[in-house]
Amino acid sequence: MKKTIIIGLTLLVSTTLTTALYTEWSEPWAFTIQQNNPYGFELYQGWNLIGWHENESIMANQLGYDIGASVITKFNPQNQEFISHIVGPVYDNFEITQGMGLFVYIP
Numbered sequence: 409m410k411k412t413i414i415i416g417l418t419l420l421v422s423t424t425l426t427t428a429l430y431t432e433w434s435e436p437w438a439f440t441i442q443q444n445n446p447y448g449f450e451l452y453q454g455w456n457l458i459g460w461h462e463n464e465s466i467m468a469n470q471l472g473y474d475i476g477a478s479v480i481t482k483f484n485p486q487n488q489e490f491i492s493h494i495v496g497p498v499y500d501n502f503e504i505t506q507g508m509g510l511f512v513y514i515p
Contacts, residue, residue, distance in 0.1 A: 460507065
C-alpha cells in the first residue's frame with residue numbers, strides 16, 4: 409500500500425535557536441535545532457573565514473561574543489595589513505559592515 413506524507417514546515421528564527429513545526433500525516437510534532445551562533449555560520453574549532461551578510465553593521469567585539477570567537481581579524485587593503493581584535497578588551501575594536509570578509513578564531 410502506497411502512503412502519502414504531507415509535510416508542513418515553519419521556521420521561526422530567534423537570536424539563539426531555530427524552532428520548526430513538522431507535520432507528518434495528521435499528528436504534528438515540534439523539534440528544536442540548536443545553532444552554534446545566531447547568524448547561521450557553521451564554525452569549527454580553529455580559524456574560519458566568514459563573510460558578513462547582515463544589513464546592519466556590528467562591532468568586532470560583539471560579533472566575537474555572539475559566535476564564541478576569541479579573535480576577529482580583517483584585512484585593510486589600503487595599508488596591506490591585517491587588523492586583529494582580541495575579544496574582550498576594547499583595543500582595536502572595529503566596525504564590521506555588509507560585504508566584509510573576516511577571519512575568526514574559535515578556541
